[in-house]
Amino acid sequence: MMPLLSYLNTIRQRSTHMFMTIARIMVPVMVIVYVADRLGLVRLAGEALAPAMALLGLPPQAGIIWVTTVITNIYGGMASMAALSDGLDMSVAQVSALGAMMLFAHNIPTEQAIVRRAGASALVTGSLRIGVGILYGAAVTWTCHALGWLQEPVSFAWMGQDAGLNQGPPDFLPWLWTTAESLLLVLAVIVVLVVLLDLLERLGITRLVTRLLTPVLRLSGLEERAAPLTTVGVLLGLAYGGALIIEAAERENFSPRTRLLALSWLSLCHALIEDTLLIMALGADIWVILVLRSLVTLGILAGMAALTQPHTRWGRRLAARAVGAGP
Numbered sequence: 001m002m003p004l005l006s007y008l009n010t011i012r013q014r015s016t017h018m019f020m021t022i023a024r025i026m027v028p029v030m031v032i033v034y035v036a037d038r039l040g041l042v043r044l045a046g047e048a049l050a051p052a053m054a055l056l057g058l059p060p061q062a063g064i065i066w067v068t069t070v071i072t073n074i075y076g077g078m079a080s081m082a083a084l085s086d087g088l089d090m091s092v093a094q095v096s097a098l099g100a101m102m103l104f105a106h107n108i109p110t111e112q113a114i115v116r117r118a119g120a121s122a123l124v125t126g127s128l129r130i131g132v133g134i135l136y137g138a139a140v141t142w143t144c145h146a147l148g149w150l151q152e153p154v155s156f157a158w159m160g161q162d163a164g165l166n167q168g169p170p171d172f173l174p175w176l177w178t179t180a181e182s183l184l185l186v187l188a189v190i191v192v193l194v195v196l197l198d199l200l201e202r203l204g205i206t207r208l209v210t211r212l213l214t215p216v217l218r219l220s221g222l223e224e225r226a227a228p229l230t231t232v233g234v235l236l237g238l239a240y241g242g243a244l245i246i247e248a249a250e251r252e253n254f255s256p257r258t259r260l261l262a263l264s265w266l267s268l269c270h271a272l273i274e275d276t277l278l279i280m281a282l283g284a285d286i287w288v289i290l291v292l293r294s295l296v297t298l299g300i301l302a303g304m305a306a307l308t309q310p311h312t313r314w315g316r317r318l319a320a321r322a323v324g325a326g327p
Contacts, residue, residue: 011198015191018243022190023183025117026239029110033071034175042071046080056134057141061088062098066105070130073107074278081282085156092285093144095154097137099284100293103275104133104268114242115267119249119259125267128300132268136296140288154283189240193232197244200228219298220265221305223258230262237271256318257308264304269297 036042046064053062061084069077081088090098108126116122144150170178200206206228213227222230229248233241242263249259276290308315 011191011194014247015187015194018190018194018247019187021117021246022114022186022239022243025113026110026183026186027179029113030179033109037068037072037076042068045071056097056138057145058094058098058137059088059090062090062094066098066101069102069106070108074102074275077102077106078278078282081156082159085159088156090154090156091144091151092154092283093141093150093288095282096150096284096288097140097144099279099282099289100140101133101137103279103289103293104136105129106275111238111242111267114238114246115263118242118246118263119254119256120263121260124260125264128264129267132296132300136293150285150288186239186243189236190243193236193240193244197228197232216298219305220301221257221261221308222265223254225252226254226258226262230265233266233270235272237274238266241266241270256321257315260308260318261301261304265297265301268300269294 043064046067047060049063049067050060053060053066056062061081064084065077065080068080108129112122112126112129115125197206200209209228209231213231214224217224217227226245226248229241229244232244245254245259245262245266248254254262272290272294276286279289280286306312308318310316310319
């Protein structure tokens with residue numbers, strides 16, 4: 001009985017520490033974002049992007065949808081799309097391009113604050129997400145238009161009827177309740193992940209998964225120790241993967257290069273299950289938003305791994321940071 005109680009206490013301490021670390025980052029940022037949304041600043045920023053959206057081959061409303069997603073989250077972007085659905089005219093290619101941009105760059109203030117706390121530059125990883133999102137979206141729309149691919153129109157009639165989405169930012173009390181629910185969900189998932197990862201480690205499954213991922217790890221430049229945690233974040237989300245990496249980085253002393261590569265991977269490609277299904281529901285093509293996006297992410301990670309080798313300028317700067325941190 002005593003070993004079980006000791007084990008449960010260890011799980012409680014780890015989970016509580018990880019949750020409090022994440023909550024201290026998320027709550028202030030979520031409050032700031034909510035206030036900006038209520039003041040209409042998010043919509044103004046989206047309207048200012050209308051000319052840029054035209055260059056990407058997207059309608060003007062796409063600017064509002066994407067900025068809302070970047071500042072809030074994918075649900076916020078879907079709510080904006082629902083509010084604009086009456087006048088929205090888009091093809092499958094355009095929805096796929098916008099959907100991919102939403103997947104690459106969403107909830108930037110909160111998620112990049114987590115990335116910064118985990119040990120990588122929020123500016124570098126945030127700029128990477130936005131830049132890759134824009135370039136990827138442009139490549140999809142331009143290529144599909146030139147070749148006549150995915151030009152079928154998408155109907156948004158369902159969004160204006162019974163989409164179950166909020167039309168604009170919620171009032172304070174509903175927002176407060178939703179925020180509390182989100183934080184409780186984060187806590188519950190962290191507890192489950194801590195127990196699951198410990199169990200997988202004891203059963204030797206973690207080592208098996210790491211061996212299977214060796215070719216991908218070699219390509220992306222990650223240390224094997226970071227593989228299980230990165231995989232969790234890729235599948236479930238940056239908040240969960242980021243929390244685990246923060247805790248593991250403090251415990252196992254990951255190098256700055258490993259933190260940068262792992263967190264860049266998570267920044268570009270995470271929550272593959274939930275987020276992909278949400279964007280597919282809008283009418284996006286799965287090959288564009290999942291398969292090709294994942295391959296592009298791996299290609300970018302391979303390039304970053306090469307640019308951060310010990311003999312490169314970037315690699316030497318990261319090594320100097322490791323030395324400066326010291327034991």
